Amino acid sequence: EPEVTQTPSHQVTQMGQEVILRCVPISNHLYFYWYRQILGQKVEFLVSFYNNEISEKSEIFDDQFSVERPDGSNFTLKIRSTKLEDSAMYFCASRAGTTSQVKSSPLHFGNGTRLTVT
Amino acid sequence: KQEVTQIPAALSVPEGENLVLNCSFTDSAIYNLQWFRQDPGKGLTSLLLIQSSQREQTSGRLNASLDKSSGRSTLYIAASQPGDSATYLCAVRGKDSGAGSYQLTFGKGTKLSVIP
Numbered sequence: 001e002p003e004v005t006q007t008p009s010h011q012v013t014q015m016g017q018e019v020i021l022r023c024v025p026i027s028n029h030l031y032f033y034w035y036r037q038i039l040g041q042k043v044e045f046l047v048s049f050y051n052n053e054i055s056e057k058s059e060i061f062d063d064q065f066s067v068e069r070p071d072g073s074n075f076t077l078k079i080r081s082t083k084l085e086d087s088a089m090y091f092c093a094s095r096a097g098t099t100s101q102v103k104s105s106p107l108h109f110g111n112g113t114r115l116t117v118t
Numbered sequence: 119k120q121e122v123t124q125i126p127a128a129l130s131v132p133e134g135e136n137l138v139l140n141c142s143f144t145d146s147a148i149y150n151l152q153w154f155r156q157d158p159g160k161g162l163t164s165l166l167l168i169q170s171s172q173r174e175q176t177s178g179r180l181n182a183s184l185d186k187s188s189g190r191s192t193l194y195i196a197a198s199q200p201g202d203s204a205t206y207l208c209a210v211r212g213k214d215s216g217a218g219s220y221q222l223t224f225g226k227g228t229k230l231s232v233i234p
Contacts, residue, residue: 031220043162043207043224056221091161095220106152107220111161
């Protein structure tokens with residue numbers, strides 16, 4: 001079964017450094033998402049991306065965050081200047097479907113990248 | 119603002135037992151509800167998706183029900199096995215979520231342990 005692939009599985013960085021988290025969504029999917037889960041907390045929505053632009057973002061997704069689909073297969077999340085509180089598991093997700101199927105198709109998540117900011 | 123609550127936070131059962139996990143949400147204006155499984159340090163595996171117009175969905179030993187008017191969903195696991203041990207998450211997609219957005223609001227999960 002096709003999978004959402006995320007790399008790296010674990011990244012350690014120093015406060016103030018830039019990080020890029022990478023994702024390869026399922027190949028025929030059209031909608032892409034980033035979620036995060038701070039240890040012991042709920043999974044939280046960050047951003048959704050469709051047709052090469054952000055369609056919605058949460059309050060968490062401030063100017064330090066950006067997303068990009070640089071080619072036909074990759075989807076990246078960049079954190080410009082990391083803070084201690086950015087430490088979390090970051091999940092990429094994708095979803096199939098045209099507008100007519102928008103209510104039907106489930107989200108498929110990757111295994112996540114554990115980001116540790118020291 | 120949508121809030122999703124899952125009770126209990128943890129559950130331990132002997133192998134072979136049938137069990138029910140509960141999920142409640144505060145705003146009944148939803149498009150759908152999705153149940154996920156999360157293994158330690160791993161991603162989320164989609165188990166069942168129930169559209170707002172549906173009452174239940176089944177997959178193997180799993181059955182999920184939805185009562186939108188009361189803001190409740192249950193996940194029924196029949197004949198539990200040690201391999202079912204994981205955290206089960208409930209998530210709703212509210213109608214304040216745009217067509218391309220698909221913003222899910224998650225509960226904190228129920229950690230299930232099935233004892234051999």
